[in-house]
Amino acid sequence: xxxxxxxxxxxxxxxxxxxxxxxxxxxxxxxxxxxxxxxxxxxxxxxxxxxxxxxxxxxxxxxxxxxxxxxxxxxxxxxxxxxxxxxxxxxxxxxxxxxxxxxxxxxxxxxxxxxxxxxxxxxxxxxxxxxxxxxxxxxxxxxxxxxxxxxxxxxxxxxxxxxxxxxxxxxxxxxxxxxxxxxxxxxxxxxxxxxxxxxxxxxxxxxxxxxxxxxxxxxxxxxxxxxxxxxxxxxxxxxxxxxxxxxxxxxxxxxxxxxx
Numbered sequence: 001x002x003x004x005x006x007x008x009x010x011x012x013x014x015x016x017x018x019x020x021x022x023x024x025x026x027x028x029x030x031x032x033x034x035x036x037x038x039x040x041x042x043x044x045x046x047x048x049x050x051x052x053x054x055x056x057x058x059x060x061x062x063x064x065x066x067x068x069x070x071x072x073x074x075x076x077x078x079x080x081x082x083x084x085x086x087x088x089x090x091x092x093x094x095x096x097x098x099x100x101x102x103x104x105x106x107x108x109x110x111x112x113x114x115x116x117x118x119x120x121x122x123x124x125x126x127x128x129x130x131x132x133x134x135x136x137x138x139x140x141x142x143x144x145x146x147x148x149x150x151x152x153x154x155x156x157x158x159x160x161x162x163x164x165x166x167x168x169x170x171x172x173x174x175x176x177x178x179x180x181x182x183x184x185x186x187x188x189x190x191x192x193x194x195x196x197x198x199x200x201x202x203x204x205x206x207x208x209x210x211x212x213x214x215x216x217x218x219x220x221x222x223x224x225x226x227x228x229x230x231x232x233x234x235x236x237x238x239x240x241x242x243x244x245x246x247x248x249x250x251x252x253x254x255x256x257x258x259x260x
Contacts, residue, residue, distance in 0.1 A: 097121040098157045098165040102186035102201060108174040109146060110181035111203040113222040114153075117141040117186065122157035122165065143224055146173040180248035181205060181223075184240055189254045193231070198256055201226045204242050211241045231258040 100118035103109065116127045118140060125132040125140045132142035132155075144153065153169040176182075184202040187193075200212050203224050210217040210225045217227045229238060236258060241251040 093161050093163060094121070096157060096159050096163040096165040098155065098167055100155050100167045100169060101188075103153070103169060103171050104185075104188065105169045106172070108172045109183045109185075109203060110174055110176045111183060111205070111223050112146050112173060113143060113203055113224055114146055114171060115141055115143050115185060115201050115203070115224050115226065116153060116155060116169075117199070117201060118155065120157040120165070122159040122163075125155065125157045127155050128153060143220075143222055145222075146171060148173050178248065178250060179246070180208065180242060180244050180250050182208070182242045182250035182252070184252045184254065187238070187254055187256050190257070191254070192257045192259055194258075194260060196231050196258060196260070197228050198231055198236075198238075199226060199228055200238060200240065202240060202242075202252075204250070205244065208242050208244050213239055231256060233258050233260060 098118065098120045100116065102117050103114050116132070118125075119138045120134075120140060121138060123134075125134055125142075127142040127144055130142060130144065132140040134140045149172065151171045151173060153171060154166060155169070156164060156166045158164050182202065182204045184200075186201040187198055191198075200217075201224070202210070203222075204210065204219065206219055206221055206223045208219055208223070210219055212227050212229060215227070217225045219225045229236075234257065236256045238254045238256060239251065240253075241249065243249045
């Protein structure tokens with residue numbers, strides 16, 4: 001039989017022998033454990049933080065593609081304001097013309113009636129509010145009565161555009177200088193005209209006989225007479241003679257220059 005010391009040595013030797021028998025298996029298990037542990041640690045270090053491309057170890061990692069759609073840009077609403085076309089400028093209006101040659105302003109008349117005559121580019125004429133006769137060529141005339149002393153005559157012309165033109169004339173009703181009242185209203189001595197015809201107008205008593213350059217002229221109920229005389233180029237002498245049944249005679253001459 002073996003002694004206790006021998007037995008202990010044998011048990012110790014048997015334990016070492018068993019350990020050597022299992023040593024390869026233990027080493028393999030240890031190696032597998034180390035590989036697993038290293039693999040887990042590597043995966044954890046390479047995982048990026050959510051929403052970033054940086055891993056916990058500080059290394060840059062490729063970001064995962066996302067399916068987030070780009071933000072939609074909302075265009076501001078455009079308000080289109082339509083500007084109406086500018087109106088065409090109105091054509092310039094021609095000035096309204098008014099010319100009143102008779103009676104002459106501040107003239108004296110020996111009879112209580114007078115013929116207001118002239119021309120205009122308007123469409124209507126009034127004399128002291130009374131409508132005048134307007135001819136197609138723009139000539140107008142209106143007979144009005146006078147009172148003793150000063151008489152204000154206002155002539156107003158209007159056109160279709162609403163324009164107005166006016167002229168005021170003062171006429172004095174005076175006593176006759178002779179037995180037969182007589183006044184030559186038109187034309188004035190020395191008048192220059194560019195038209196070959198001239199109106200000769202005056203006033204006297206209704207029963208008076210009138211001649212212009214020896215041509216008889218009719219007198220109306222107000223004592224107004226009027227005629228038209230043809231002119232020659234240059235100076236033209238007009239002689240107006242008035243006579244009544246009582247033998248009273250009045251005459252007046254006027255030179256008119258026709259300058260075509």
